[in-house]
Amino acid sequence: MKAVELSLVLLCLVYYVHSCAQTYTVNSGDYCWKIANDHGLTLDKFYQINPGLNCNNLQLGVVVCVRDGGQSPPSPPSPPSPPSPGGKISFGQFVNAVTAFGYPSPSQDKYNAFINNYQTKGGITNNRELAMFLAHILHESGGLKFKEETRCKDNKCPNEYRSPGDPGNKFYYGRGYIQLTWSYNYKAASQYLFGDPNRLFNDPDAVSRSEELSWNTAFYFWKVNVHSDPGVQNGQFGSSTKKINGAYDCSPCRGSCNTRFEMYSKILKVFGVQENPNPAGC
CATH class of the missing domain: 3.10.350.10 (LysM domain)
Incomplete structure (x- = not known):
């Protein structure tokens, strides 16, 4: 040299x-x-x-x-503030949240289906919980790229996710932004969204065909399985990870646990929530 x-x-x-x-x-x-x-x-x-x-x-x-070198000595972190509804998330904030992780910029249709249904279908009432939800959705869907389980998209995984009584020509592999699987989950989501257990049972492909249904089945899962958890409502992001993927990511924090949390930390800031993100609960 x-x-x-x-x-x-x-x-x-x-x-x-x-x-x-x-x-x-x-x-x-x-x-x-x-x-x-x-x-x-x-x-x-x-x-x-x-x-x-x-x-x-x-x-x-x-x-x-x-x-x-130019930073003053650190001060103790401030405790989390109580959740507040916050302002409506703008299209620009949504784009910034998605692209912060190198994912492609989302379309207006994706934003519309997200913003119009998170309260009515997901029961989400504050921007902190909304940031939790979106962090998991982005991770599960590859940044809103995948609406179908990739390994099953072509061959339908015909010998998997089979329950007694399932029609031979219907396949219940993962669809939607949170990967709805098994016929009984399609029925439950269909009942929740339409008051009719057979609508999605008879047409499971509708979930991946529709932008709105890809979101709404995810909101259904969140409302039924995650939303009411005390840890989630107290701002513990790890509690939401445990509900969604605890068998692989929790006790202790492993797998995608840290990645999900760091995504949440960034989205929380983009969504204007002024509190320290809390990883507890996993």
Whole structure:
């Protein structure tokens, strides 16, 4: 390496070291939001002072920066504030929430089906819970890209999700933004949405054909299985993860647990909720 190039590299290293006033070594059970919160940082600030850090694959022993050179000593994190209805989420906020994770910009139709039904179908009454819901939906659907279980889309998975009495020409693999499966769930969702248990049982493909039904079956699942959980209503995001994918992601937090939470943390901010995201409950 040329002397000039080496000098520039050393200068950059010296600048980085001197620009970080306090470091922290990653321990077992740590993840980015926890480290940031423990040191009085927002997640955005933590990302800013740790450029290039891979929070989805955080390694034990990695040294991270928790206070930059121009930052005053951290203050204790403020406790969560009570949930409030907040203002209606705009199309711009919805787009920002989806694209923050590298997903394509959503259409107006996706926004309309989301914004018009989250209260009536999902029972969601505040922006904190709405951020929880959307974080899971984006993760489950690949950023609203998939409305059908990808491995079953072509062959219909004919020997899976079969219950006694199912018609031989109907298949009840995952459809919609939260992957509704099994005929009894199609019947229950159909009863909830239409007052008729057979509408989706007789036409399960309707869920993936319709933007509104892809959302509404997800809202149905949330309302019946997640919404009333005390932890969810107290702002514990991990409680919602446990309800949706607890067998794979919880006790302890593993799998996609941290990824879901970091998505929620960003969406919460985009949706204008001024509180520290709480990972508890998983």
